[in-house]
Amino acid sequence: MIEEQGRVVALEAGAVWVQTIRQSTCQSCSAKAGCGQGLMQRLGVGQRHGYVRCLTDDASLQVDDDVVIGVPEDAVVKSSMLVYLLPLLALLAGAVAGEAWGELASVLLAGLAFAIALLVVRWYDRRHADDPALQPVVLRALLARSLH
Template identity: 55%
Template sequence: MIEEPGRVVALDVGAVWVETRRKTTCSGCSAKSGCGQGLMDTLGVREQRGLIRALCDLHLQVGDGVVVGIREDVLLRGAVLVYLLPLIVLMAAASLAAQLSTREPIVILAGLGGFFISWLFVRMRSRRAAADPNLQPVVLRAMLAGPASP
């Protein structure tokens, strides 16, 4: 389970909206001066906060600190679906068009068509996954706001 601390900003039926702080590892990277993320950090873009809808069966209030979690396999499958699948389909469609000895503009259009088809598939799959509670982030626990009373 991948965990992230956050703060409840809104309540929903069976869920809460949690604001998390986006973090980067640029302070530990030797290439931070030559990368786009390092530039974004120096411009202060990294100070943005993320908003997550997490399923919750706890009685929470706005402002409560929580720990949100998501299963590793869900995150990995989502990353493959969003990042790798469109690239593979783009390359496969362009390769197929090239194997058929078509002209270069047709190969380019075939690659773009494959990318568009995979984008439609990812969009359709993400809409279906939005309704599946097994694929949603969950509130694992609430954090104490102050010192515990004896």
């Protein structure tokens, strides 16, 4: 389970909205001096807070409670493979398949295969958007309230 701390900002039936502070890994990266993301982070560009809807069965949670939320590791791995690996493999397969008909056919088939893979990813996302196994959950409330 991948865990993150956050603060409850809104309540829903069976769920809460949690505000998390985005952590940057730029400080430990060896390429931070020449990286555009590191520069944007240092300049403070972009939103530093993320808002996540998390499932919970704890009715005692209130706004401003500090909580630990979690996402199953296997869900993150499967989703990453679907979003990144499937379109890449489709792009390569389309390029190789079109190679027999020439360079233009290879480029066109690669683009078509990539577009189809993106549509498959979108279809899968919409079909599984409400799957509780793929949703972040509140693991526990933190006992001590921090000063905000």
